[in-house]
Each structure stands twice: as structure tokens, then as C-alpha cells.
Amino acid sequence: MQELVSIRDVAKEAGVAISTVSKVLNHYPNVREETKQKVNAAIAELGFVPNTIAAALSSKRTGRIALVLDASRHAQTVDEIPMQYMIGAINMAKEKGMDIITVFFTMIAEMTVDEMVRYFQSQSIEGLVICGLSKEDITLRKLAEDGKFKCVLIDAPGVSDHISSIHIDNEKAQYEVAKKFLDGKPYKKILYLSGKKDGYVSEERLVGMNRLAQELGLSVLVRTGNFSELAARKLTMQYAESKDAIVCASDLMAIGAMKALIDMDIYRPVCGFDGVSLMGYAGKQMHTVKQDFQRIAASAVEELSCLMEGRSGRDIVVPHKLIRIKYLDVIS
Amino acid sequence: MQELVSIRDVAKEAGVAISTVSKVLNHYPNVREETKQKVNAAIAELGFVPNTIAAALSSKRTGRIALVLDASRHAQTVDEIPMQYMIGAINMAKEKGMDIITVFFTMIAEMTVDEMVRYFQSQSIEGLVICGLSKEDITLRKLAEDGKFKCVLIDAPGVSDHISSIHIDNEKAQYEVAKKFLDGKPYKKILYLSGKKDGYVSEERLVGMNRLAQELGLSVLVRTGNFSELAARKLTMQYAESKDAIVCASDLMAIGAMKALIDMDIYRPVCGFDGVSLMGYAGKQMHTVKQDFQRIAASAVEELSCLMEGRSGRDIVVPHKLIRIKYLDVIS
DNA sequence: CTGTTAGCGCCTTCAG
DNA sequence: CTGAAGGCGCTAACAG
Numbered sequence: 227m228q229e230l231v232s233i234r235d236v237a238k239e240a241g242v243a244i245s246t247v248s249k250v251l252n253h254y255p256n257v258r259e260e261t262k263q264k265v266n267a268a269i270a271e272l273g274f275v276p277n278t279i280a281a282a283l284s285s286k287r288t289g290r291i292a293l294v295l296d297a298s299r300h301a302q303t304v305d306e307i308p309m310q311y312m313i314g315a316i317n318m319a320k321e322k323g324m325d326i327i328t329v330f331f332t333m334i335a336e337m338t339v340d341e342m343v344r345y346f347q348s349q350s351i352e353g354l355v356i357c358g359l360s361k362e363d364i365t366l367r368k369l370a371e372d373g374k375f376k377c378v379l380i381d382a383p384g385v386s387d388h389i390s391s392i393h394i395d396n397e398k399a400q401y402e403v404a405k406k407f408l409d410g411k412p413y414k415k416i417l418y419l420s421g422k423k424d425g426y427v428s429e430e431r432l433v434g435m436n437r438l439a440q441e442l443g444l445s446v447l448v449r450t451g452n453f454s455e456l457a458a459r460k461l462t463m464q465y466a467e468s469k470d471a472i473v474c475a476s477d478l479m480a481i482g483a484m485k486a487l488i489d490m491d492i493y494r495p496v497c498g499f500d501g502v503s504l505m506g507y508a509g510k511q512m513h514t515v516k517q518d519f520q521r522i523a524a525s526a527v528e529e530l531s532c533l534m535e536g537r538s539g540r541d542i543v544v545p546h547k548l549i550r551i552k553y554l555d556v557i558s
Numbered sequence: 559m560q561e562l563v564s565i566r567d568v569a570k571e572a573g574v575a576i577s578t579v580s581k582v583l584n585h586y587p588n589v590r591e592e593t594k595q596k597v598n599a600a601i602a603e604l605g606f607v608p609n610t611i612a613a614a615l616s617s618k619r620t621g622r623i624a625l626v627l628d629a630s631r632h633a634q635t636v637d638e639i640p641m642q643y644m645i646g647a648i649n650m651a652k653e654k655g656m657d658i659i660t661v662f663f664t665m666i667a668e669m670t671v672d673e674m675v676r677y678f679q680s681q682s683i684e685g686l687v688i689c690g691l692s693k694e695d696i697t698l699r700k701l702a703e704d705g706k707f708k709c710v711l712i713d714a715p716g717v718s719d720h721i722s723s724i725h726i727d728n729e730k731a732q733y734e735v736a737k738k739f740l741d742g743k744p745y746k747k748i749l750y751l752s753g754k755k756d757g758y759v760s761e762e763r764l765v766g767m768n769r770l771a772q773e774l775g776l777s778v779l780v781r782t783g784n785f786s787e788l789a790a791r792k793l794t795m796q797y798a799e800s801k802d803a804i805v806c807a808s809d810l811m812a813i814g815a816m817k818a819l820i821d822m823d824i825y826r827p828v829c830g831f832d833g834v835s836l837m838g839y840a841g842k843q844m845h846t847v848k849q850d851f852q853r854i855a856a857s858a859v860e861e862l863s864c865l866m867e868g869r870s871g872r873d874i875v876v877p878h879k880l881i882r883i884k885y886l887d888v889i890s
Numbered sequence: 891c892t893g894t895t896a897g898c899g900c901c902t903t904c905a906g
Numbered sequence: 907c908t909g910a911a912g913g914c915g916c917t918a919a920c921a922g
Binding site for chain 3: 247248249251252279281
């Protein structure tokens with residue numbers, strides 16, 4: 227019902243062999259310019275569309291990858307970050323001529339490593355971009371390390387021959403944004419809302435914060451907010467009164483903190499991390515790191531395509547920016 | 559590198575013919591329970607994973623669909639609605655054993671109908687779920703009507719033998735939410751921020767609003783906000799002062815209006831439409847229609863799978879709810 | 891109810 | 907540089 231014209235027809239039309247058409251399709255080197263022209267003319271003439279399914283079956287290379295992400299971890303939030311990842315990844319995949327499907331953590335959460343392998347194999351997936359793998363996701367971690375699939379981890383370590391890692395310099399970013407926020411100000415007693423207890427990025431950010439504290443002689447109370455807006459809200463209500471300012475390891479927690487402060491009817495400056503536009507809706511102008519999630523995901527897909535061509539895994543650090551963000555506006 | 563065990567091996571292991579294995583795999587009726595057991599045992603034993611690529615090539619049925627959506631139309635917003643669509647669609651696709659890819663309007667915006675057809679054909683796509691097709695998207699509309707692909711349109715009309723439409727009753731929803739918002743209140747002069755000038759859903763919502771106005775004897779000033787937060791902001795600044803209340807055809811416009819009112823330092827009640835959680839961040843409690851975008855997308859995928867099995871297109875109206883929403887909370 | 895036999899559309903050695 | 911031939915893993919008639 228769909229495919230009417232096949233490589234066979236093109237070959238006939240161009241007066242060449244099937245394999246020759248295949249060769250020009252796949253940009254093989256050894257084809258005379260002249261025949262290439264003929265073939266391309268025939269392709270255009272017939273409106274031929276190569277059948278990727280058949281190509282995949284034959285070549286054993288599907289060019290299919292999966293974007294694995296968490297769309298539910300933060301129950302109370304909007305979905306800006308995963309959406310940005312998707313946009314970046316999907317666009318890059320298209321550019322690279324790869325096929326990409328999206329898989330949510332929840333869809334595979336209950337599976338064993340083996341079941342995951344089968345699931346992805348049955349989909350003919352060759353590579354994975356995994357966003358925000360946490361230390362607790364041991365099954366997924368094993369899947370990555372297992373070696374059946376090439377992997378790019380966003381915001382998680384674990385480079386090997388078939389795994390790359392891509393992330394910002396969290397330590398530096400936290401240091402810088404907090405410094406810009408605090409330096410030269412009289413705020414000395416800081417409430418720092420950290421992410422996860424043993425989270426990869428959380429730990430790095432905490433190191434950055436501590437380094438700054440040392441440097442500026444701050445006293446920092448660290449509390450674990452689990453990247454949760456609600457937890458941040460509660461912690462703020464509990465600890466903020468006696469502090470001068472609040473630094474958060476994520477924008478979402480910054481929003482929770484800020485909303486809490488409003489409800490408490492006290493003012494404390496708040497500093498975020500991520501640069502989501504949702505920040506602009508929270509009320510006032512806020513300092514934050516700006517992560518370009520679209521670009522990060524795009525780079526991840528690019529890296530994955532390299533891995534699939536045989537290159538070895540590597541560690542990629544992408545740059546970040548510092549901004550202040552407010553409703554409908556961004557100030558760099 | 560991936561598929562080690564094939565249907566052939568299973569057949570050998572089970573001591574049956576290849577086609578028999580295929581039959582149990584595809585749940586054909588005429589297989590003796592006993593042999594079915596044997597085959598399944600062999601499958602489990604060998605950890606066999608059917609290769610969907612080969613199956614698709616052979617059967618000419620790929621079970622692949624595309625979710626086509628707009629992730630950029632409202633430049634200034636977060637991406638809650640498209641994300642909800644994706645989650646609903648992807649989960650249902652998995653449940654139905656279908657393969658789903660996401661395509662953004664921007665990726666195909668410049669294409670002709672023909673190019674779109676080829677693009678989807680090359681991806682072996684058999685059906686499309688198109689979200690928020692507007693009257694201006696004539697190329698995409700033609701693609702849908704062309705008949706090469708089964709289509710389900712979310713929030714756009716156009717039922718035919720191969721096209722279904724799915725949406726809430728916009729007229730009723732707008733009537734109801736505005737009624738709940740206004741009935742029994744002294745607000746008589748209403749500013750109504752409509753969506754698009756000739757938009758499908760916009761027109762219906764406007765009808766609902768007008769019906770209510772008639773009924774309650776309201777005077778309604780209608781202005782077109784294009785579903786834009788910024789436009790709503792401007793219109794509010796321009797017209798709100800002399801009005802008693804503002805009714806908006808989308809949550810995003812409601813937020814724009816509300817933020818404007820705050821900046822103007824006047825108070826006017828605002829009513830929204832959609833029920834996005836972003837509303838909760840905008841400041842105060844707001845009335846709104848609640849659309850369950852996840853369910854809508856899930857139903858769309860389900861409907862598409864029916865279409866692909868040969869059923870004719872139809873018009874599906876899904877129920878909506880009315881809620882009041884505020885930060886981290888929903889009041890029904 | 892089960893096995894045999896052609897392909898699906900393309901890629902890929904291998905001769906020519 | 908080009909063509910012929912043999913699959914990739916599976917499905918779908920058709921025989922048996």
C-alpha cells in the first residue's frame with residue numbers, strides 16, 4: 227500500500243544493476259560520476275524512497291537509538307527539562323539520519339537487565355542516550371555497562387569503550403553562580419539546598435558551594451532537598467528565618483524556596499541552578515546557572531553516532547552560562 | 559552483533575517448522591496447545607527476541623506511527639502540553655506494541671506534501687497523530703487528506719474514512735467554566751481573550767462564551783490573543799481597567815493577563831482554559847477547564863490503531879472537567 | 891494442525 | 907567500475 231517503487235525499478239530506469247543503485251544510495255566511492263548522475267536522475271524521476279526497514283535488515287545496521295529519560299521524577303513540576311532534551315535529541319537525530327524513539331523510565335523501571343536488553347533489541351535499538359541516570363538506577367547502569375548497546379550518559383559518569391558521558395562542570399558552575407550571587411554582599415549565613423544525598427551532580431555542586439564558602443568565609447547549612455520543590459519548601463520554612471540567603475542546587479528547589487518565603491512573608495534572596503524558564507513565573511528576578519539542555523542532548527546524539535561508528539567513549543564537558551531570569555525575560 | 563538467535567533456532571530447538579513458530583508468535587488460532595507450549599519453552603530457553611524489522615519487511619505492516627506536534631508555537635512558554643501529549647501517546651503505543659516517533663512541526667514545516675509523504679514513508683510510518691493542526695497548516699492538512707496515512711487529529715475537525723478527530727466539547731467547556739466563574743457574581747463587563755482569529759477550537763470556545771453572555775446578560779469585549787501570553791498581557795493592559803473580569807481561551811493567556819494585572823496593580827478575577835499546572839505558579843487560585851492531555855493522546859493512539867486495522871474514521875468527544883488550580887494544589 | 895517454499899527490499903561479497 | 911547472486915529474519919500462502 228505504501229512502497230510502490232523499489233531499488234529494482236530505479237535500476238531498470240537507469241539501465242544499471244541493482245547493486246549499483248545501492249552503491250550510489252550509500253555513497254560508495256567506486257561509482258563513476260556519470261552513472262551516479264543517471265541513477266540520481268532515475269531516483270528523482272520515479273520519486274524513489276529507500277526503504278529503511280529493508281536496508282536495516284540487510285545491513286544489520288538500523289541507526290535506531292533511544293532517548294531514555296525521566297518524565298516523572300519530580301511529581302510537582304512542569305516538564306521543561308525533559309522536553310528540551312527531546313527537542314535537542316530529536317532534531318539532531320533527524321539531521322544525522324538516525325531514528326530515535328523516546329522511552330520513559332517508568333516504562334522500563336520494573337524490568338530486569340535482561341528484559342531491557344530484549345526490549346531494546348526487539349526494537350532494533352543500537353544505542354542509548356540516558357538522561358539523569360542516578361546512583362539508584364542500578365539496573366539501567368548495568369544495562370549500559372553490559373555492552374550490548376552504545377551509550378551516552380547525560381549528567382552521570384562512567385566512561386568506557388562504549389560509554390560516553392556528557393555534562394557541565396557542576397562544581398565550577400555552582401561555585402560561579404553562588405559567587406556571583408553572594409560576592410560583595412553581606413550575606414554570611416547560607417542555607418544550601420542540595421540535590422540527592424549521593425547524587426552524581428549533587429555531590430559536585432556541593433563541592434563547589436563548599437569551596438566558595440571557604441573562600442568567602444560563609445557558614446553554610448546544607449540540607450538535602452532531593453531536587454523536590456515541596457521538600458525545598460519545607461526546608462525553607464524550617465531553616466530560612468535565621469539565614470541570610472538561600473542557594474539551591476536546582477531551579478525547582480529555588481522556586482519552592484521562594485514560594486515558601488512569600489508564604490512566610492519574609493524576604494531572603496534565592497539562587498537557582500539550571501535556567502529553566504519556569505523560574506520566570508515564580509515571582510522575582512533570580513540568579514541561576516543556565517544549562518542549554520537542547521544543545522546537551524544534541525551533542526549526546528552526535529556523540530552516540532560516533533560511538534556507533536566505532537570510536538571509543540569519552541568524557542565531554544559542555545560550557546554553562548550564568549544568567550538572571552525573570553518573567554518573560556532573561557538578563558545575562 | 560545483536561540478534562544471535564532467530565526463529566530458525568527456535569524451530570530447531572522445539573522440533574517444529576519455522577512457520578509454526580511464526581504462528582505462535584503472531585497468535586494464530588490453528589496451533590495445538592501442546593506444540594504452542596513446546597515453542598514457547600524453546601523461546602524462553604534460547605532467550606529469543608523476534609526481530610521486528612524483519613517482521614515488518616515481510617508482512618508490510620510496520621506498526622510505526624508518528625506523533626506530530628508543535629513544540630514552539632508559543633515561544634514564551636514551558637512545554638507542558640506537548641509533553642503531556644507525548645507521555646500519553648508513547649505509553650499507549652508501548653501498550654499496543656506499536657512503535658512511535660515524535661516529529662515537530664518545525665522539522666517538516668518547509669516541506670511540500672510530497673516531501674512529507676516521502677519522509678514518513680522512508681520511516682515506514684503508517685499512521686499519524688497530529689496535535690493542534692491549525693487552519694493555516696494547509697500542507698499538513700493535505701497530507702492527512704491525501705490518504706497515504708491513517709490520521710487522528712487532536713483538536714481539529716475533518717473526519718473521513720481514514721481520519722478521526724478527537725477533542726473536548728470546546729463550546730460546552732467554555733460555557734461551563736465561564737459560568738462557574740461568573741454566575742452569581744456582579745461581574746458584567748467581561749474582557750474575553752480569544753485564541754486564533756479563525757482557529758477551530760477558538761471559534762467553538764467563543765460560541766460558548768457568547769451563549770453564556772446572552773444568558774447572563776453580560777457585555778463582552780472580544781479580543782484575539784492568539785494563545786499568546788505576551789499578547790494577552792498587552793491586551794489586558796489596554797482593556798482590563800474598565801472591565802469587571804477577564805475570561806481567557808487558554809491558561810497561558812490567563813497567566814499573561816494575571817501577570818499584567820499585577821504589574822498594573824489592579825485586581826480583576828481571571829478565568830483560564832486547559833488546566834496546566836503552570837497556572838499554579840502564576841500567583842493566585844484560578845478557575846479553569848481541565849483537559850487531560852495524556853488521556854487524549856492515549857485515546858488518539860488507540861483510535862489510530864483501530865484505523866490501521868481498517869475501521870473508518872470517526873469523531874470522538876472526550877470529557878473535560880472544571881477545576882480551580884493554585885500553587886501545588888488543585889481544587890475540584 | 892504442521893511443514894515447504896517463496897519472497898519482502900535491500901546490502902554485500904565476489905567475479906567480470 | 908559494474909553486475910550477478912546469495913542472503914538478512916520473518917511472514918504468508920499453499921500443500922500435505
